Amino acid sequence: MAEDVMQVNHRHVIFTIDEGLRVIFQKHRQLLKRLMDEAERIVQEWFKKKFKLTPGIIVGLHTFGSRINFNPHVHMLVTMGGMKENGEWKTYDYIPFPMLRKQWQTVVLKLIRSHLNEREKKEVQHLLQKAYSANGEGFYVYAPKQKGNVKVQLGYIGRYIRRPAIALHRIEEYDGQKVTFKYHDKNDGQEKQEKLIVEEFIARLIVHIPDEQFKTIRHYGVYSRRIKTLCKNLITAWQKQVRKWIVKVKKTVRRRKWEQRIKEQTGKDPMVCPHCQCYYEYKGEVCLKDGQLEIKHAKCEISRACLERMIYNFTGIKKTQTQQKEEAPKRRKEPVKEFSQLRLFAV
Numbered sequence: 268m269a270e271d272v273m274q275v276n277h278r279h280v281i282f283t284i285d286e287g288l289r290v291i292f293q294k295h296r297q298l299l300k301r302l303m304d305e306a307e308r309i310v311q312e313w314f315k316k317k318f319k320l321t322p323g324i325i326v327g328l329h330t331f332g333s334r335i336n337f338n339p340h341v342h343m344l345v346t347m348g349g350m351k352e353n354g355e356w357k358t359y360d361y362i363p364f365p366m367l368r369k370q371w372q373t374v375v376l377k378l379i380r381s382h383l384n385e386r387e388k389k390e391v392q393h394l395l396q397k398a399y400s401a402n403g404e405g406f407y408v409y410a411p412k413q414k415g416n417v418k419v420q421l422g423y424i425g426r427y428i429r430r431p432a433i434a435l436h437r438i439e440e441y442d443g444q445k446v447t448f449k450y451h452d453k454n455d456g457q458e459k460q461e462k463l464i465v466e467e468f469i470a471r472l473i474v475h476i477p478d479e480q481f482k483t484i485r486h487y488g489v490y491s492r493r494i495k496t497l498c499k500n501l502i503t504a505w506q507k508q509v510r511k512w513i514v515k516v517k518k519t520v521r522r523r524k525w526e527q528r529i530k531e532q533t534g535k536d537p538m539v540c541p542h543c544q545c546y547y548e549y550k551g552e553v554c555l556k557d558g559q560l561e562i563k564h565a566k567c568e569i570s571r572a573c574l575e576r577m578i579y580n581f582t583g584i585k586k587t588q589t590q591q592k593e594e595a596p597k598r599r600k601e602p603v604k605e606f607s608q609l610r611l612f613a614v
Contacts, residue, residue, distance in 0.1 A: 271490075272323065272344075273346060274418065275417065277344050277421060279343070279410070280343040280410040281409040282340060282408055283340045284398075284406055288394060288395075288398050295382065298378060298379070299339060299481070302341060302375070303485055305375070305378055306371070307324050307343070308374075309370055310367070311488055320359070321350050322346045322350075323488045324343060325490055326341060326485045327343075329342060330475045331475050333453065335475075336471065337474055344424055346488075346489070347360045348360075349488070350489050362410065369405035371405055376398065376399060428484065433448065437449050437450065439460070445465065446464075447461070550566050562575070
C-alpha cells in the first residue's frame with residue numbers, strides 16, 4: 268500500500284456505529300458494503316463541495332472488536348488534499364470530522380430504514396430510536412493527525428487496516444475444551460483475559476469470515492482502480508508543465524524487487540555472501556507438494572544433488588534418481604501447489 272499511494276500526508280479515520288445497531292448489520296450483511304460506500308461518500312462530497320477536489324480514499328471494513336465480538340466499523344485512509352480537473356494537486360490539512368459525526372449518524376440510520384421491509388423496521392425501531400437519542404453529537408468518528416515520515420505512517424495504517432480478527436499471540440491457552448485469550452478493554456484501558464469453550468470461540472471467529480466475493484478493502488477517488496493510473500499521469504503532466512514538484516509521486520508501473528526492499532531496509536545486499544563477499548547465483552528450488560518436499564527446478568546435476576541432500580537433512584527421506592524420473596511425468600501433468608519454498612543459491 269505504501270508503494271501504491273501518493274507520497275503525501277494522509278489521515279487515518281475511523282467511523283463507528285452505535286452498539287445497539289451491530290445486531291442489525293450482523294443479520295443483514297448486505298448492508299456492510301453500503302456502510303463502506305456511505306462513509307466514503309461523506310468525505311468525498313465534503314472535498315468536492317468545499318474545494319472542488321477529488322481526494323484519494325482507501326476504505327477497510329473491520330467487523331470485530333477486541334473481544335472478537337461483532338462490531339462493524341470503517342477504517343479509512345484519506346489524502347490530505349486532492350486533485351483538480353487539470354491534474355493539479357492541492358494540499359489541505361483540515362477536515363471538520365466533529366461536524367461529520369451528525370451526518371454519519373443520519374446516513375447510517377437512513378441506510379438501515381431504506382433496506383428493511385415494514386415488518387423488519389418495526390422490529391428494530393426501538394434500536395434506531397435509542398441510537399439516535401443516546402448520541403446527541405452523532406456517532407463517534409476518530410481522526411487523529413499523523414506525524415512523522417509519510418511512508419512509515421502509510422505502512423502502519425496499511426497493516427492496521429489489513430489485520431485479522433485476532434492475532435495468534437493473543438491466544439494464551441487451549442486445554443482441549445476452553446480457549447483463553449487476552450484483549451485490551453477500551454473502557455478502562457486495562458489488559459484483560461476471557462475464557463470461552465472452544466465452540467463459542469470458533470463461533471465468534473467464523474462470523475467475521477467475509478461473504479463470497481466480498482472485498483473488505485475498497486479504493487475510491489484518485490485511488491479508484493479504474494482511474495488510478497490516469498490520475499497519476501495527469502498529476503505528472505501538470506508537474507512537468509508548471510515545473511513545480513509539489514507532490515512526489517511514486518510510480519508503480521514496476522514494483523521494487525525483494526532484493527531492493529531488503530537493501531533499503533537493512534542497507535545490505537541480500538544477494539552478497541556475508542563471509543566471502545561473493546555474489547549469489549540461483550541454482551534451484553524445492554517446493555512442498557502433498558506434504559512432501561520435491562525438487563521443482565535444478566540448473567544442473569550438481570545442484571540437484573545438493574537439493575537432494577537438503578531434503579534428506581530436513582526429512583530424513585532419500586529418493587533415488589529412478590524414483591524421481593518415475594514421478595516426473597506426474598508432476599508435469601498436475602500443477603504444483605506451492606505452499607512453501609526452499610531456494611538454492613551458490614556463490
